Amino acid sequence: MIEVKINGLFLTQSQASGVILKEIHGERTLPIIIGEYEAQSIALGLENIKPPRPITHDLTLRIIESLGGQIERVIVTDLRNNTYYAIIQIRRKMKLYEIDARPSDAIALAVRQNIPIYVEEEVMRKGAYTPDEMQELDETPIDLKQNRLEQLKKELQEAVEKEEYERAAKIRDEIKKLESRQS
Numbered sequence: 778m779i780e781v782k783i784n785g786l787f788l789t790q791s792q793a794s795g796v797i798l799k800e801i802h803g804e805r806t807l808p809i810i811i812g813e814y815e816a817q818s819i820a821l822g823l824e825n826i827k828p829p830r831p832i833t834h835d836l837t838l839r840i841i842e843s844l845g846g847q848i849e850r851v852i853v854t855d856l857r858n859n860t861y862y863a864i865i866q867i868r869r870k871m872k873l874y875e876i877d878a879r880p881s882d883a884i885a886l887a888v889r890q891n892i893p894i895y896v897e898e899e900v901m902r903k904g905a906y907t908p909d910e911m912q913e914l915d916e917t918p919i920d921l922k923q924n925r926l927e928q929l930k931k932e933l934q935e936a937v938e939k940e941e942y943e944r945a946a947k948i949r950d951e952i953k954k955l956e957s958r959q960s
Contacts (some may be wrong), residue, residue, distance in 0.1 A: 778895040805905035815881035822888030834885040845869050851883035853896040856903045857951050925957050
């Protein structure tokens with residue numbers, strides 16, 4: 778597992794919100810598209826702003842604490858079909874519970890109590906970018922990026938038609954990377 782920190786929040790051209798996770802001991806960054814509400818909640822947590830009434834993430838933390846639990850860490854565990862998965866590890870007495878969660882909700886909880894955030898290596902391998910990849914993309918004209926994207930989509934369709942699912946998955950991941958970079 779790779780420990781990460783929140784490197785920022787972003788808004789895509791299509792007005793979708795996202796969070797950027799960056800390796801603490803490395804250079805890769807992992808952008809994850811999230812909901813607007815979750816982005817606002819993360820921003821409140823990062824700025825340590827306490828609303829007059831508890832919002833859902835504050836309430837969730839209060840419930841966990843009231844029941845004698847404590848969040849130990851959150852982990853982004855998987856990336857399947859362009860969807861990220863996470864777990865929240867909660868310790869209560871001597872037992873460790875792993876609760877399935879969206880990464881955005883897990884991160885919103887983590888920022889409120891300075892809880893460590895981790896990403897599985899396989900997820901970083903599939904979805905993260907190095908500074909060199911980001912620079913290459915920034916230097917590529919938009920028209921070339923769009924042409925490459927269209928070419929990959931055709932290749933994906935062909936791979937699916939030929940039932941080459943492993944190849945199709947690799948192409949899909951490349952399409953996802955290009956699309957998220959254009960955002």
